[in-house]
Amino acid sequence: MISPLSHRFVQAKWGGFHLKDLFEIKSSIKRFDANKVTVFERGHHPYIIRSGSNNGQRGYLKENEKFLNEGNTISFGQDTATLFYQKEPYFTGDKIKVLKSTLQQFEQKEALFFISSLNKAFSNFSWGSSRFNVKTIGNQIFNLPVREDNQIDFDFINSFMRQLEIEFLEVLKNYLAASGAPDFCFTKEETLAIESLKTKKFKNFKVTDIFNIRNTSSLLSREIISNSGSTPYLSASAENNGVNSFISYDPSFLNKGNCVFIGGKTFVVSYQEKDFFSNDSHNLALYLKEKKYSHKDILLGLATCINLSLRHKYSWGNSISSQKIKHDFVTLPLEDGQPDFEFLGNLTAALKKLVLKTVDDFVTEKTSELVTQ
Structure with missing residues (x-):
């Protein structure tokens, strides 16, 4: 049985748009080779490469900020067709293009919706394809919901993304309920494992x-x-x-x-x-x-x-x-x-609870945001 959200998606009116008509395709300001820089695990500014995971981020760089690319853009891995929304300014590795929207209404929700459609449009391109040049990227057509006047239906996009977020939060709530750790309290052994980690x-x-x-x-x-x-x-x-x-x-x-x-x-x-x-x-x-x-x-x-x-x-x-x-x-x-296998098991159990607590905090925060919207 088709879900109400899927039904809305299917019933929407769609139109095709050339990427170049909605985005300025820019080269990254400077390429940073991973083997020539120090990549940090946290802090500083994101370092975006052609990876298909972790939002394209390998870690963080501490480099001259004049080489940062603008935030509120989409990073495009030129020979992998990996697309990710980058909220904050970032550095890049090799063969990353920066897609800067020319639309007045373009923030995270719009970007994520656009990326979903762009991923489908580029799905037939093979890794390392020579077709990933700027001209081909710009001429790529992808579909977006449109109003009766054939303009992009941003009301639909925002409503759809909000409902999708509600459903996703419900999935997380069910996961937390099934996790068996609703209070996230450490056992004595788990507390000791966390406290002794630095000296272990x-x-x-x-x-x-x-x-x-x-x-x-x-x-x-x-x-x-x-x-x-x-x-x-x-x-x-x-x-x-x-x-x-x-x-x-x-x-x-x-x-x-x-x-x-x-x-x-x-x-x-x-x-x-x-x-x-x-x-x-x-x-x-x-x-x-x-x-x-x-x-x-x-x-x-x-x-x-x-x-x-x-x-x-x-x-x-x-x-x-x-x-x-x-x-x-x-x-x-x-x-x-x-x-010390017992220490390792207790440490893992404690870390799982910390992660679940982080997820619980995220669900609480996002639920509150949705209520006030």
């Missing part, structure tokens, strides 16, 4: 001393039927915890869950709670040797430790393997010369 000692351990390493089974996408069942089908993607679809297939191809999963060609690390199918035998499944510590929060923490310890070493051009990882080390919290 860490040590490098061979990955193979901590985990049993297995290559996963391999099911190519052409061999499966998407959404045909309830078992996760994993790829090496960073999106959706690596889950590409849920399928039904020959159980002999199943991999046991409750493990740390590594996308072999991309080095994307995640925790997999349930048994799963995998799209590539280059992917790795890491099973904790000390079974009594093989619990969700501990394994979530271990996934983070693996990522932080090895992400500098592996990439698409230098992929990890079951042979290479035998020579690798993972940095873990230490207690009496051994990995």
Whole structure:
């Protein structure tokens, strides 16, 4: 059954617009190469690259502010067609165009709606396409809702985005209700883990001393039927915890869950709670040797430790393997010369509650804003 919001979307009158008629396509003021600057995790000004995640942001730069690009613009990854709204002034990496609206009415809600349509318009372009030149970008047609006079219907856009935000907040409220931590209170052990983090000692351990390493089974996408069942089908993607679809297939191809999963060609690390199918035998499944510590929060923490310890070493051009990882080390919290798995689990549980509290505060703030609009 189609939802009321989807029904409104389908019933709206739409018109096509050339991108160049609504935006000025500008080159970034200066390109900053990632290997020639210091990228900070927080503070200063956003550093926008051609990434498809985290709003295109790699981190923050502290550079001459005369090279900042204007805020309230859209960053466009020129050979990846990644589009993100940038509210504040920002620095850029290579091949980023800045789309500055020529419309009087253009802020975050309008930008996000426009980006959704632009993403669809550019969806048939391949990565690295030579068609991503300024002329082609400008001539690209994308659809927007229009009034009877064929002018952009901003009332519809704002009303639609407001209703979408209401529905999204409802989803978050349901998630929080199901999280089982409505008071977000730390246990004694979780409090101690947070307080002792700065003074906690860490040590490098061979990955193979901590985990049993297995290559996963391999099911190519052409061999499966998407959404045909309830078992996760994993790829090496960073999106959706690596889950590409849920399928039904020959159980002999199943991999046991409750493990740390590594996308072999991309080095994307995640925790997999349930048994799963995998799209590539280059992917790795890491099973904790000390079974009594093989619990969700501990394994979530271990996934983070693996990522932080090895992400500098592996990439698409230098992929990890079951042979290479035998020579690798993972940095873990230490207690009496051994990995402190209990500390790691308590720390992870505390961090989860902090994140949930942040989400709860966000929902409360946004709900209040919607009420006063």
